[in-house]
Amino acid sequence: MNNKAQIRKTLANAGLKATVQRLVILEALTDNFSHPTAESIYRQIKKKYPSISLSTVYNTLEVFRQHGLVRFVNTGSVTVRYDPVTDKHHHLFLEDSNKIEDYYNNELDRLLNKFFSKNKIPNFEINDMQVQIKGRYSKYQKAN
Amino acid sequence: MNNKAQIRKTLANAGLKATVQRLVILEALTDNFSHPTAESIYRQIKKKYPSISLSTVYNTLEVFRQHGLVRFVNTGSVTVRYDPVTDKHHHLFLEDSNKIEDYYNNELDRLLNKFFSKNKIPNFEINDMQVQIKGRYSKYQKAN
DNA sequence: TTCCGAGTTAATAATCGTTCCAAGTTAGAA
């Protein structure tokens, strides 16, 4: 199954109509692991689909978010960023470049789950957990 | 030593002039563990010190941040929140109320440090790390 | 196939949070 068909399926599974706009936005998202802003998604799409409106991008991202197709990334800055990856993962915040990378580590997840099942936070029910790791790549190493 | 004197000292240590505005803002922050926004700090201060400007609050918070007196909290929403606690700690995001609480756990810190010294991220130098825990307090339990 | 209506989009206005700026004021060194 090609990418387009997968994207259609994703929309259908979420119970969303497969409009052209949704297809291109979702396609842009799945191709893009740089945690884009709404604005940057808009610019990217605009090339191929010039009639799209920035409002549509915002609206659609919000619809996707409500249906679990994207997440907000917590950046601590003014602009919201989106993460097309809804699997469990963590984030590396690159201090030099203002970039964010996904970080996967199943072992870390297991460790945290184990820790919190032993050390419950009183009366608190955990739904989700994420580690934010701030730092930098060593010199002469490419970040990506 | 009383609170006011401590606050003066904090400013002096940071090499900052002890203006009235800075004193009241820092006082408001140290009294306030609810991770306030700039706006809410402004409203709080305005009662006692009506001539203060919102710009001053923003400017001052930024100066404090540069001097390590406060931190941004990464909320994933549009508005930036500030955290007067600069010790190592984590955050509970209460899904029902949009509140954020500090969460301390030395054992968790040790565990994470141990984990990442064993499992280094290739070429990446970690400077800071934070766990964001999302969830809710059980019914009939007060969140605070 | 046509038509209807709910859902969707585009354009633009409005709002919100934050930053910038020029002019006035002040803390604190000397």
Added chain:
DNA sequence: TTCTAACTTGGAACGATTATTAACTCGGAA
């Protein structure tokens, strides 16, 4: 006490997001 760099103020400007609304489009009923 004087002087000056640092600071504050208010308002304008800005960028990001949300709201509004009229036009459009798709899928299903007839």
